[in-house]
Amino acid sequence: MCKQLTEKDVCEIIASHQASKEKLLSILLDIQDASGQNCIVEEWARVVSAELDLPLTKIYDVITFYEMLSEKPRGKNIIEICKSTPCHFIKGVNIVNIFEEELCIKMGETTPDNLFTLQYTSCVGACDIAPVAKIGDEVYGNLSKDKIVDIIKSYREAAICQK
Amino acid sequence: MSKIKQVLSVNFGKIQPDSVEEYVKAGGYEALKKAFSMEPVAIINEVKAAKLLGRGGAAYPAGSKWEQLYEIQEFPKYIVCNADEGEPGTFKDKMLLEKDPLRVIEGMTIAGKVFNSHEGYIYIRGEYRKIQKVFQSALDNAEKAGYLGNNILGTDFSFKIHIMTGAGAYVCGENSALLNSTEGKVGRPRIKPPHLAEVGLFLMPTLVNNVESFANVPTIVLVGGDEYLSYGTPDSGGTKLVCLSGHAANRGVYEVPFGVTLRDIIFDEEIGGGVANGGKLKFYHLGGQSGPIGFPEQLDTAYCCKVMRNNGLSVGSGAVVVLDESVCIIDYLKSVTEFFIHESCGKCVPCREGNTQLQFILDKFSKGTATEADFALMKKLSTTMAKASFCGLGQAATTALDSCLKYRKAEFEAHLNKQCPAGVCFTNEEGGE
Numbered sequence: 001m002c003k004q005l006t007e008k009d010v011c012e013i014i015a016s017h018q019a020s021k022e023k024l025l026s027i028l029l030d031i032q033d034a035s036g037q038n039c040i041v042e043e044w045a046r047v048v049s050a051e052l053d054l055p056l057t058k059i060y061d062v063i064t065f066y067e068m069l070s071e072k073p074r075g076k077n078i079i080e081i082c083k084s085t086p087c088h089f090i091k092g093v094n095i096v097n098i099f100e101e102e103l104c105i106k107m108g109e110t111t112p113d114n115l116f117t118l119q120y121t122s123c124v125g126a127c128d129i130a131p132v133a134k135i136g137d138e139v140y141g142n143l144s145k146d147k148i149v150d151i152i153k154s155y156r157e158a159a160i161c162q163k
Numbered sequence: 164m165s166k167i168k169q170v171l172s173v174n175f176g177k178i179q180p181d182s183v184e185e186y187v188k189a190g191g192y193e194a195l196k197k198a199f200s201m202e203p204v205a206i207i208n209e210v211k212a213a214k215l216l217g218r219g220g221a222a223y224p225a226g227s228k229w230e231q232l233y234e235i236q237e238f239p240k241y242i243v244c245n246a247d248e249g250e251p252g253t254f255k256d257k258m259l260l261e262k263d264p265l266r267v268i269e270g271m272t273i274a275g276k277v278f279n280s281h282e283g284y285i286y287i288r289g290e291y292r293k294i295q296k297v298f299q300s301a302l303d304n305a306e307k308a309g310y311l312g313n314n315i316l317g318t319d320f321s322f323k324i325h326i327m328t329g330a331g332a333y334v335c336g337e338n339s340a341l342l343n344s345t346e347g348k349v350g351r352p353r354i355k356p357p358h359l360a361e362v363g364l365f366l367m368p369t370l371v372n373n374v375e376s377f378a379n380v381p382t383i384v385l386v387g388g389d390e391y392l393s394y395g396t397p398d399s400g401g402t403k404l405v406c407l408s409g410h411a412a413n414r415g416v417y418e419v420p421f422g423v424t425l426r427d428i429i430f431d432e433e434i435g436g437g438v439a440n441g442g443k444l445k446f447y448h449l450g451g452q453s454g455p456i457g458f459p460e461q462l463d464t465a466y467c468c469k470v471m472r473n474n475g476l477s478v479g480s481g482a483v484v485v486l487d488e489s490v491c492i493i494d495y496l497k498s499v500t501e502f503f504i505h506e507s508c509g510k511c512v513p514c515r516e517g518n519t520q521l522q523f524i525l526d527k528f529s530k531g532t533a534t535e536a537d538f539a540l541m542k543k544l545s546t547t548m549a550k551a552s553f554c555g556l557g558q559a560a561t562t563a564l565d566s567c568l569k570y571r572k573a574e575f576e577a578h579l580n581k582q583c584p585a586g587v588c589f590t591n592e593e594g595g596e
Binding site (some may be wrong): 020021022023024025026028029061062065066067068069083084085086088089090091121122123124125126127128129130134137138 | 248249250251252253254256257288289290291292293327328329330331332333344345346347348349350351406407408409410414415416448452482484486489490495498499501502505506508
């Protein structure tokens with residue numbers, strides 16, 4: 001859907017972090033952002049391994065440990081719904097149900113157009129506006145059915161514009 | 164009289180967060196200038212006199228931590244700020260990072276001067292990536308204005324701060340796990356001793372303090388330790404940012420002096436404002452998921468690290484999650500335990516397996532299949548996890564359970580008889596209450 005990430009792009013990302021081993025997390029997050037699939041495929045993990053002179057197992061140790069990193073392709077937009085107690089016990093709306101209905105997918109799934117993946121997250125530190133969902137780096141709070149419908153619509157429209 | 168006292172939050176919403184000019188106009192960097200004219204030991208003595216207790220949750224005396232590091236004669240030393248705010252219900256470090264980042268930077272820079280350190284790191288959780296940009300901009304501006312980087316304030320002292328990002332792992336809030344993650348490794352905790360003051364970042368002596376702890380440093384330097392102490396109680400100096408959430412009428416971050424009561428925090432009109440929608444308070448969860456649960460009969464306890472601890476409560480991170488009577492304690496604890504199952508790093512058995520088994524037992528209570536023997540088992544499991552877990556995560560995972568077993572055993576017992584006082588469990592069989 002968007003331009004394919006090349007080895008050159010990956011190397012540029014690594015260079016932008018001075019190919020520093022301690023910047024591994026930032027490097028992997030940036031590659032994932034640029035991947036268009038919200039994941040780090042083995043091909044790129046191998047490039048990182050070679051450029052940083054770290055064993056491939058170590059790269060995978062890190063990718064599989066951290067919640068925000070994925071080795072499997074995901075939707076362009078990850079919708080993360082907070083399930084920690086300050087959000088979970090807010091009454092009135094079941095935002096998981098609303099997202100599932102609006103996107104026609106179940107928790108953990110990706111829409112057929114690869115635009116959205118729905119998943120849970122632990123607290124994102126926005127409990128004052130619970131219940132919240134985080135999409136990319138944006139946090140949306142005080143969610144109601146109408147708000148959720150509008151949010152999804154805005155992401156769909158943005159995707160059409162990009163095409 | 165107002166129960167609010169603004170020390171850390173004075174600039175919130177009043178200045179452009181990354182503007183050095185506006186920060187200086189609001190009195191910023193006066194403390195750094197003063198610190199440059201002071202002996203390092205004198206600054207440490209002020210921090211000690213202030214009785215600044217670590218604001219990340221452990222409430223360890225910052226002055227002692229600083230003193231220990233100062234006595235170690237090995238260089239380089241590193242200054243690390245723990246901004247991996249992950250305790251559910253906590254969002255006060257976010258406010259500081261987002262609304263007054265230069266206060267945190269100034270605090271770290273003063274620490275750099277005290278320990279003659281030239282490199283600082285701030286580890287900001289991945290969920291706050293948007294705020295990392297604001298913080299970076301504040302760092303760049305401070306460097307341009309000569310308050311950071313080479314030759315600070317025209318002296319030969321240099322100090323740089325690097326932002327490191329997390330990527331979604333609660334355990335990285337544990338200081339040794341945080342250092343591993345800062346080094347680009349998997350964020351599993353290290354065995355202690357050696358303490359981080361001796362063997363920290365890149366195996367060198369390291370100071371790790373929380374965002375709010377660093378943010379207090381400029382004030383302490385400026386007004387002096389004794390004055391700062393007087394804002395709070397004789398045991399807990401200064402103010403605390405508390406985070407009201409859940410069913411609190413006024414959710415948000417509020418700055419209160421230590422010594423106000425829990426009742427003030429939850430019910431004062433200027434703070435929590437009571438329970439939303441006229442609900443009745445059932446319990447409140449303090450200091451994050453790893454903290455204890457408090458009940459209405461404990462509301463008159465003073466919010467002070469020592470008094471709270473003596474009463475089986477805790478200030479912790481400053482989180483206060485308010486829950487009304489619609490919430491079932493068993494159901495709540497299941498949600499807490501689910502969190503720990505998810506966030507356990509898997510390194511040690513008591514935490515990894517203990518939380519899973521605990522959830523299994525709690526589930527039996529919510530389904531009405533639990534027996535008397537499950538109480539004993541739960542208690543034993545909780546003790547094992549607290550004593551044998553490798554790090555604070557597993558050790559504290561059953562703190563909330565312990566509070567409930569101690570003060571609300573009746574609600575567990577009701578579930579043995581398939582009665583859920585909140586009407587949450589058994590709704591399939593009995594159609595609720």
